[in-house]
Amino acid sequence: MNDTPPNPEHQLPDRHYLSASYRAGLRSWFLTTDHKRIALLYLASVTVFFFIGGVFATMIRIHLLTPEGALVSPETYNKLFTMHGVAMIFFFLIPSIPAVLGNFLIPIMIGAKDLAFPKINLLSWYIYIIGGCFVLYSFSTGGLDTGWTFYPPLSSIYSNSAVTPAVIGIFINGFSSILTGLNFIVTIHTMRAPGMTWFRLPLFCWAHYATSLVMILGTPVVAITLLLAGLERMFHLGFFNPSMGGDPILFQHLFWFYSHPAVYIMILPAMGVISEIIPTFARKPIFGYSFIAASSIAIAVIGFLVWAHHMFVTGESTYAALAFSFLSFLVAIPSAVKVFNWTATLYKGSISWDPPMIYALGFIGLFTIGGLTGLFLACLGLDIHIHDTYFVIAHFHYIMVGGAVMGYVGGLHFWWPKITGRLYPKALARFAAIVLFVGFNLTFFPQFILGYLGMPRRYHSYPPEFQVLNVLSTAGASILALGYLLPMCYLTWSMRYGKVAGPNPWPATGLEWKTDSPPPTENFHVTPVVDWEPYDFRHRPDLGLAAGAPLAPAHGDD
């Protein structure tokens, strides 16, 4: 059954959540209430949407090789970028880290047997799938050409594409997010193991706590807003259409009230992943634990008060613009605090070059650029010029792909041995991380320049002077695509043929590494008791490290 010789030290446990001896057949997957199996259901389904969105992105980049558009008609191009956005944002990025890694890890990290509401957890996956089916129906019956932002009156009156099923799908999918957020909050509040105090919580859990707040408070607003746009389209109710007395700007306020915080739904969990990876592979406690934890909450709270920075050129009141610009600068500070603390954690560490660390450091580099270019957009005077240009495209791809997707892929590499019990080829994984980093920068950095030169977004054709940078970007995208295909291949390969990992291969300090890999269905054979501080390697003889003999005399080096 296994080509590789069995590891002399490690064997897969006899009984674990994946093993057929538990429960057999598809039924045991589709009716499971085990958070780990539900996480894998999500893993499969978000990967499908990532693939769909990725195919659209590839076609977009090929089309933009020539100024007049190389591949498709204007109608098709408009559908491609719209469906790319909808698939990636609502059905990949928002659920990716929370519903896959968060679902799998939060109960184990806090020493619980499952989430607080296991059946609701399964329900949220089914809701996601139903929402996804509506959206796929829209994609396959006429497509969608409104832009993922669905601005009326274009979306409610003028578009001839399948808008209604798409907004219904996103509306339904919203409940999946809300239920997941609710589940996480209740779980973290009530199900922590003895000794797992709030300030011993892994930062991953803090990040997900903050994310869950945004999911619960923000998602209902966008769900209702899109439903109103759908009702306007179906029954000609005048909510947003000015010719029926509605206000198109009202839609933008409501839409961004969720959709800006949604950016934090995507990035906060990734920050949580990075906050786990950095101390593990630097083998020292994270620098500024409480500041990183507090900054997650600060981002979630201030993130709700910046939405109208998407609307600086709609003619909104100058005073409103000033306030939203000020708050947008303010929300940059907690992100900066995190970056500084991660970097400081590396200082005097014992840094390994294992693949998750390469992904995490790549994340910091890309997120830093993404965050700093956010300052350009928050700056009122500059935003007039770069608003709705490729500068914006580059900025948010640095945050969402360079940040959130790097974090997600890095997190998969970090916890893969826990999820599957097996290791992937490290050299190949390191290579893939570097390919991703290089490909990403080559794809999106030219777009900052394109945007500054004035190329508007969502253009199926462009003046010839923009061609060189577009070709560069497309070249980068082909490298980037390779960078995503590689992990898909070797991770899949490793599920069957990878070396058996053992319970704690890196080793790391979290509770999830105190149980078998893969864990048993009930997560722990006995309820764990936590008597150590987070990310402490020096008082953990169980990790088998030279804990008593650090490289140099240890003194508080402030």
Add this chain to the structure above:
Amino acid sequence: MIFITSVCVFFAAAITFAIIYFFFKYHRKTPDAVGIVTHEDPRLEVAWIIVPLILAMAMFSWGAVVYVDYRHTPSDTLDIYVVGKQWMWKIQQPNGLKEINELHVPVGRNIRLTLASEDVIHDFFVPAFRVKMDVIPGNNHYNTMWFRPTKAGRYHFFCSQYCGTNHALMGGWVIVMEPTEYAAWLSGSGGADGNPVTAGEKLFAEKACATCHLANGTGRAPSLNGLFGSQVPLAGGATVVADEAYIRESILQPNAKIVAGYLPLMPAFQGQVTEEQILALTAYIKSLQSLPAPAKGSGVAPVRGAETAPATEKK
């Protein structure tokens, strides 16, 4: 701009350098080595909160000054009307000359564009001038933007708010000319359809506006002389400034705001007039600005007058 870029480049470079330096300097020496614990220092944390905050506030202030200046239109402007529709721009010069996807302007004048949309949201964007503004359909959004060209030449303009199939083709050229050339172009282009004021005056008669809006203020509707820019008292005690948005709304949905002392009699013109016709009517009403308004109380203030008077006294 240079300040923001240099601050950002500095921080990006510093972080990248620190990461790369630590990455090699503290590379794990033996497989079981652990890092040295560095205790967090609140002073350091506060420092890297305060310093970026100060830098961010400097960026904010600069951006705010530029923005406030952009949103505050100077008074001596050359007024040009721009109507966006899927997927073209119709532009009307002050003398009524119409152009499509081209905008001719003289060097050295403040140009003020009044933006209206026939259908969806568009955005008028001139990258070379660093200006853009959304063009929004509806009653409450007559956006304006201004710029002052300093160099003759041809500059791209784009629609930068996604507006449907041919969004990418909805662009054209701003042609900046020397003032004398501009004047020659304006008069020499011939075939001007009359300036918007005349067109508006004609419409005013055609649509029978004049039967109620008598100039001397004795009609069933208020006189429009001296209206533009003045404070209009509304039924219920509020007042409103008679700007373009108010006039537009009063044409399309007259019952939204009723002038104190008058009855809601006027029919709604929603769907009856095009954006261009509204602009022409507005131009005509603006041209009446210099005429003296009829003396207060000369109107037939049959019903509402008695109600509004006490309300104003209270204030």
